[in-house]
Amino acid sequence: MRFIKLILLIFLIVLFLVFVVQNTLIVEISFFNYKGYAPLFVLVLLSIFLGFLFAFLYFMPREWSLRRIVENLKEGVERLNRGFFLKAEQSFQGNPFTETFACYGAYEREDINKLLNFSSPLCALMLLKLHHIEEAQEKFERIIEREPDNLLALKGLRDINFLKGNLKDAVELQEKVLKNCEKWDRENQKKILAELLASLYITSKDQDYAEKAFDVYRTPLTYSAHILAYADSGKERDAIKLFERSFEDGLHNQILMILLGKEALLTKLMDIIERRRDQINTVVLALVYLRLGLFSKVKPLLEVLPDYYRTLAVSSSSHREEDRMCAKILEESLKAWECVCGTRYKEYTPMCANCLRWNKIELKL
Incomplete structure (x- = not known):
């Protein structure tokens, strides 16, 4: 390598000497009132030198700054x-x-004080993760004013509105997120939009939200919302057909757990439940029977039920007041939904309020 550098240096010196020999012509120089004479090669070399000098003086301070x-x-x-x-x-x-x-x-x-002083969108996200909701919202809103399509701010405001129960605002923000997100994230964002729409149906009872949610993405929650929408509008046959279709997608256990508090609807679905009972999780089946007061159907399942659910079943069917009180306590403490962060929930929710992640809550019995 050193030999190559030496050869290159000798070559440049030779070129320089050739240039000097071929450009020894004396030329006249004029600059304002000054006049003089100098060899041409000196003028050319001086021009080159000054060009490098000006460039050096202009860029060197920036280079020092960048180096720091x-x-x-x-x-x-x-x-x-x-x-x-x-x-x-x-x-x-x-x-x-x-x-x-x-x-x-x-x-x-x-x-927190340091995070409040920073203007980066990531600082607002960190405040949200630390559950400083109001401070995070204020920062996100300021970011949106400057950058309407900032994905971090849109997602942060969506999460905050969901936590506050402002589902319409959360849906509007999620539509913007879906429009601006990267391709790799599109499916996940479609699922979030679908579950927000399904949640909005459950609170507003506007059937259009349930239909749109089911069209956007099929999840246990969107299935449940659509079944409920059919039942609420008097379309019981459509509700039954849709529930039966959920067995093909393997979502029937989750749907039954989401609908567990809808006794009237479960009664209408009982024919399918009985016909397909072998495909239903034993614990889910037992909980459905208990909710509908079908204690005689629970008895054959007692031997295969885990201890917690066996105790719940036996206490629920007992005639003793103490046992029924025990059953009530067990039922109230039942949290069948678990997030990957370990937080458990009594009812399904699309987003974990603890870790703020979406679509990470699963049925754990």
Whole structure:
């Protein structure tokens, strides 16, 4: 490598000497009132030198600034990787481009004041994850004013509106998210929109929401909302057919658990439940029978039920007041839905209020 560099240097010197020999012509120089004479090669070399000098003087301060930023960024990332969050923040201070990295350190230290002072959308997301809802909402709204299509802000405001029960606003925001999201995330966002629409039907009883939810994405919740919409509008046959179709998609157990509090509807679905009882989870089947007071149908299942549900079944069918009170306590404490973060719920919800993740709650019996 050194030999190649030496050869290149000798070659450049030879070119320079050839240029000097061929451009020894003396030329006249005029600059305002000054007049003089100089060799042509001197003028050319002087022009080149001045060009490099001006460029150096213009770009060198920027280069020094960029070098400081890169050095601070490298140092800060190394500190983050080693778990020194406060030291990492100090490395990221004073530059808006590295503020995002500082957000993570402040989040890990739960330094709310520091997060409030940052303007990065990620800081608003960190505030939301720390359950500082109002502060996060204020930051997200300011971001939307500047960047109407900012996905982080749209998703954050969607989550906040869902937590506050503002389902219409959450649906509108999710439609914007679906419009702007990346291709890899489109299916997940369609599922979120569908479950928001289904939740909106359950609170508003507007059948259009249930139909649209089912068309957008088929989940246990959208199935349940559509079945309920048919039943509420007097279309019982359509509700029964749709419930039977859910067996083909393997969603019948979740649907039955979502509809567990709808005794009148469960009664209308009983023919299908009895006909397909072998396909239904034993615990789910027992809970349906208990909800409808069909204790005689629960007895054959007692031997295969887990202890908790066997105790619930036996206590529910007992004539003793103490046993029925025990059954009521067991039923109220039953949380059959579990998020991947470990939080359990009595009823299904599309988003976990603890970890703020969507579509991560499953039936765990």
